[in-house]
Amino acid sequence: MKRKLLFLLLPLVTGSLYAQDTETEEKEEVRVYGGFESNIQWYLNDSGRGIEHPSTPLRSNNYFLTNYQYGRFTAGFQIEAYEDNGLLNYNPGFKGGGVGTYYLNYKTEKLELTAGYFYEQFGSGLLLRAWEDRALGINTALRGGRVLFRPSDNVRLTALFGQQRTGFDVSEGRIYGFDSDINLNSLFKFEQSDLSFGVSYVGRYEKVTIPDPNFDELTNAFAGRINFIHNSFYISGEYNYKQKDAILDVQNRINNDFVKPGNAILLNFGYTGTGLGIDATVRRMENMSFLSEREPTFVDATSSSLNFNDKVLNFVPALTKQHHSNLANIYVFQAQGKVDFIDQPIMKAGETGGQIDIFYEFAKETALGGKYGTKIALNASSWYNLPGQYRFTPADYETNLFGVGEKYFSDYNLEIKKRLSETLLTNFYYINQYYNTQWLQGGEEVNSNIVTGEVVYNFDTTKSVRVEAEHMWADADRKNWAGGTVELNLNDKYSFYVWDIYNYGNDDSAKQTHYYNVGGAYRYGATRMALNYGRQRGGLVCVGGVCRFVPESTGFTVSLSTAF
Incomplete structure (x- = not known):
């Protein structure tokens, strides 16, 4: 009850903090910003469909995010509460309440340092995407450290290390990553064109407990991409490769005798002009499941963490029309x-x-x-x-x-x-x-x-x-x-x-x-x-x-x- 009351009072507390900050902004140069979101569902019996409400019919997902900025420093945290439980069929790891994420960031024109939880995406995300979508019950933030270095306007380099969030904890797997984005316009003196490329690396280290494994504890994955735009035409391509690793069997357990590499090819091209637009995407993926832990966590005999997009390192959306x-x-x-x-x-x-x-x-x-x-x-x-x-x-x-x-x-x-x-x-x-x-x-x-x-x-x-x-x-x-x-x-x-x-x-x-x-x-x-x-x-x-x-x-x- 105390935890529920605290969460209901958070927006009021934030208002007071913000008002106090506004009055002293010129003196202390502190900026406070964030948001609050609450989604509550009350499930009822429906005799017409033979549905009985769950044992806890009143459920809610609640999020309070606040950020503090002072000069080049920014810090923040997100408090979450799932009371009495999360909404039906959300990740069961989201239960109860507590601090979900926190971070400290330092940023200059060329250097950015982050410690704590952070979100990141390399290229299209086929190797790595740490992100949050509350409607889907997804939060795969990485907890660790990240360095972004911009030696010039045409180069951005990213290095990171972390463990992926799962519920209010993190997974056992340790994630290493490097990414680069390089623009070549200045080098080739393009005026009506744009050319850039990037390379990425993601490593997932997880201790193997089975005897005589036919795969390495560190799974390495690499990607290269190129983007070109000329007037109204554009084309981009990306190739991803994942080192051979054990494949999950029908019971979602590691099969030491079924070990394969993975790869993905993504092509996008199109044209935009007066009154006409064309966009085409082609993708081929083979064995591109990439998890922060090789074996999913089981909720019951028919459900695992895979059912909730939990411990998934990469981003593999369906490339189809999103109908309303x-x-x-x-x-x-x-x-x-x-x-x-x-x-x-x-x-x-x-x-x-x-x-x-x-x-x-x-x-x-x-x-x-x-x-x-x-x-x-x-x-x-x-x-x-x-x-x-x-x-x-x-x-x-x-x-x-x-x-x-x-x-x-x-x-x-x-x-x-x-x-x-x-x-x-x-x-x-x-x-x-x-x-x-x-x-x-x-x-x-x-x-x-x-x-x-x-x-x-x-x-x-x-x-x-x-x-x-x-x-x-x-x-x-x-x-x-x-x-x-x-x-x-x-x-x-x-x-x-x-x-x-x-x-x-x-x-x-x-x-x-x-x-x-x-x-x-x-x-x-x-x-x-x-x-x-x-x-x-x-x-x-x-x-x-x-x-x-x-x-x-x-x-x-x-x-x-x-x-x-």
């Missing part, structure tokens, strides 16, 4: 970067595929543009298992560099935005998806087609209403869905919404469920408070291509966030 349609997010793709021998017919070594976006705007006062112009966006993505030879017992594989294997997923979509008047905007979306449920999570393959129509009417500069209707035709699993949304913005402070998606096509009439939600938000300056009630559809929830699984639930949600 509720129905388009039922079958979402998760990147398949690791080796996974599920059973005899399903053996995966990674993924290969790509995504392309094409944007075009028909100019105003043309036949297709009309008075206000018309915007069209095309997107296509397809992802496959790596082609090659696979053997289940004893486990082994040899992949081909080119070609594709079993298809995992595809998403082809069209988006048209058309303004009809100064106050009326319309949007239309068509989405075709293929989801190989058997290879991705077990079940039937699903082909679906989704159509969405949206209308936004602006009463004035601060008042608007948005109405959306959508429908999915699916040939398997839960079959057809229909949905709708109404959102009202009264001004820059108040907003309200109601939406529902209805699984009317389910072959099991008892599971033809409405997933409804109603809520609103209030904003004042840097403070936002939101309240909603409704049903959570079980499945994957994704942010920026990274996902976590959420169970079916019903209840109230209250969110509060503020910055100072």
